[in-house]
Amino acid sequence: MRTRLILIGAVGLWCCLIVATPLLASGEGGLRIAGRALYVFFSPVCHQWDSHSFHLCGEKFPVCIRCSAIYFGFLCGIVLYPTLGRKIEQRFSARTIWIAAAAGMIIDVALSTAGISDSSAVTRVFTGGVFGILAAFVLTSLLQELIGSSSVQ
Amino acid sequence: MILVHTELLLLIQNKIMEQKPDPLMPALYGGLVIAAFWAVPGLNLINCFCCAGVLFGGLLSVYLYARDLRPDMEPLTMKDCLRLGLYSGVVASVAAVAINLMVTMVFGNVAIEMMERIIRKMKLEMPPEFEDMISEAKRQKISPAGAVVSIVVYLIPNTMFAALGGLIGWSLFKPKADDSTSR
Numbered sequence: 400m401r402t403r404l405i406l407i408g409a410v411g412l413w414c415c416l417i418v419a420t421p422l423l424a425s426g427e428g429g430l431r432i433a434g435r436a437l438y439v440f441f442s443p444v445c446h447q448w449d450s451h452s453f454h455l456c457g458e459k460f461p462v463c464i465r466c467s468a469i470y471f472g473f474l475c476g477i478v479l480y481p482t483l484g485r486k487i488e489q490r491f492s493a494r495t496i497w498i499a500a501a502a503g504m505i506i507d508v509a510l511s512t513a514g515i516s517d518s519s520a521v522t523r524v525f526t527g528g529v530f531g532i533l534a535a536f537v538l539t540s541l542l543q544e545l546i547g548s549s550s551v552q
Numbered sequence: 553m554i555l556v557h558t559e560l561l562l563l564i565q566n567k568i569m570e571q572k573p574d575p576l577m578p579a580l581y582g583g584l585v586i587a588a589f590w591a592v593p594g595l596n597l598i599n600c601f602c603c604a605g606v607l608f609g610g611l612l613s614v615y616l617y618a619r620d621l622r623p624d625m626e627p628l629t630m631k632d633c634l635r636l637g638l639y640s641g642v643v644a645s646v647a648a649v650a651i652n653l654m655v656t657m658v659f660g661n662v663a664i665e666m667m668e669r670i671i672r673k674m675k676l677e678m679p680p681e682f683e684d685m686i687s688e689a690k691r692q693k694i695s696p697a698g699a700v701v702s703i704v705v706y707l708i709p710n711t712m713f714a715a716l717g718g719l720i721g722w723s724l725f726k727p728k729a730d731d732s733t734s735r
Contacts, residue, residue, distance in 0.1 A: 460601075497720070
């Protein structure tokens with residue numbers, strides 16, 4: 400339970416930083432500088448295109464809609480792990496879960512790149528969210544084991 | 553008596569088991585692949601998707617390491633995978649900046665122009681910000697201080713996501729429960 404709380408705390412902090420960035424950047428003085436620093440921090444992780452991002456207080460999130468959905472989905476996945484995730488993890492192999500997680504996003508990106516159908520905010524949130532949740536179902540037990548073993552040492 | 557005997561056998565078996573291969577080479581390959589994902593024009597767009605190239609590099613290093621493990625060696629552990637991911641991330645941060653510097657010094661901003669040409673040729677629909685990003689990249693000058701800052705900025709996501717890639721590798725390549733070599 401303790402390891403799961405640490406994990407939720409760490410991923411929650413990451414998600415909080417995503418939401419805090421536009422809030423800080425829309426502020427004045429030091430807050431604005433902190434917001435800009437967070438944009439730089441997240442810049443290697445995502446393209447940060449304005450048109451592909453959620454906005455808060457007139458400023459964009461430091462990661463795009465799809466990435467935001469993945470991270471928040473991951474957080475939801477950790478929370479849902481004891482009730483739903485463990486069952487899925489026991490029933491399917493990790494490989495199957497990874498393929499199922501990535502399939503939606505790959506199809507969405509491929510259709511959009513080929514010009515067959517435009518990916519919208521809804522498809523990005525859905526496919527990213529599913530990926531994040533399923534990724535958490537595979538990785539939660541591993542991360543918990545890791546936190547547990549390092550705290551014992 | 554039997555317990556002592558079994559423990560002795562296990563001890564002897566552990567002594568006989570060969571040491572694991574050096575993790576540095578797989579980590580180096582993984583790191584160089586990540587660096588290529590950062591430095592090669594066109595290919596670097598993959599990292600726009602939650603550092604997918606970095607995750608892949610961490611995963612690749614675990615795959616290469618697991619491939620080198622023989623049955624008479626100690627089995628793969630999660631800590632090995634995590635270590636491989638972290639090493640790959642560190643290698644990648646330094647290598648990506650070094651490759652970028654070399655390409656810019658030798659060819660100028662040809663890499664950016666090449667990426668622009670590839671995208672135009674593929675007729676990919678890019679958002680308006682892409683133009684700004686390209687023109688800003690063309691304006692950038694190289695400096696030693698800039699290189700150090702780049703390594704630091706890239707070190708955090710590289711080590712974090714490559715370690716995550718290592719964990720994904722563990723979920724895929726971990727020894728099966730019925731495997732005699734697993735623990």
